[in-house]
Amino acid sequence: MKRKHNIFLLVLISILIILCSTKVFSQKFTLLHEYDFRKTNWGMSKEEVKLAEKRKPGFETDNGLVYKVIIDKYDCYCIYYFLENKLYQSAYRFAEEHINKNANIEDYENLKELLTKKYGKPTWENINWIDDFYKDIKGNWGLAVARGDLEYTITWEDPITTVQMRLTGDNYKIDLIIAYYSNELEDWAKEI
Numbered sequence: 001m002k003r004k005h006n007i008f009l010l011v012l013i014s015i016l017i018i019l020c021s022t023k024v025f026s027q028k029f030t031l032l033h034e035y036d037f038r039k040t041n042w043g044m045s046k047e048e049v050k051l052a053e054k055r056k057p058g059f060e061t062d063n064g065l066v067y068k069v070i071i072d073k074y075d076c077y078c079i080y081y082f083l084e085n086k087l088y089q090s091a092y093r094f095a096e097e098h099i100n101k102n103a104n105i106e107d108y109e110n111l112k113e114l115l116t117k118k119y120g121k122p123t124w125e126n127i128n129w130i131d132d133f134y135k136d137i138k139g140n141w142g143l144a145v146a147r148g149d150l151e152y153t154i155t156w157e158d159p160i161t162t163v164q165m166r167l168t169g170d171n172y173k174i175d176l177i178i179a180y181y182s183n184e185l186e187d188w189a190k191e192i
Contacts, residue, residue: 036161037090042182044087049080083192088185094176101142104174108167119156126153145169
């Protein structure tokens with residue numbers, strides 16, 4: 001009788017642990033998705049985004065807002081895109097300019113590590129050589145990016161948001177951008 005009682009208690013305790021763990025996991029998952037980007041959610045109006053940012057934008061158009069921000073240690077522009085007054089896309093465009101073009105690749109790798117810690121394993125990654133002239137000279141890969149010969153792209157996805165970081169260049173100007181897209185509003189935005 002005592003043995004059955006102990007087994008019953010053990011099963012009951014196991015069930016309680018599982019239920020508590022599930023509840024904690026569920027709360028953590030909900031907290032991770034409290035906001036879709038910064039302190040905003042897809043579909044918010046421009047006025048709601050301004051209230052969430054709690055300051056005046058540095059630049060504003062009918063379909064966009066731009067704020068200067070610092071992400072980790074990087075100066076960048078935070079850009080919000082609207083269609084029909086609905087937030088559907090946003091991005092960080094990094095303002096760092098390096099004399100040594102390879103430093104841009106280092107920035108990309110550092111941000112990739114931070115984003116992987118935040119979003120988990122990427123769903124897609126690609127290093128694309130458009131012209132492989134510098135491919136065998138790793139010390140010139142930053143120059144290859146600046147010329148538009150080399151592009152880096154990495155993507156993370158969840159049911160709500162797609163995050164894509166791109167390191168590209170053209171005419172010796174390098175762009176490092178992290179773009180956030182609403183999965184739900186993507187088709188709607190394309191139609192418009």
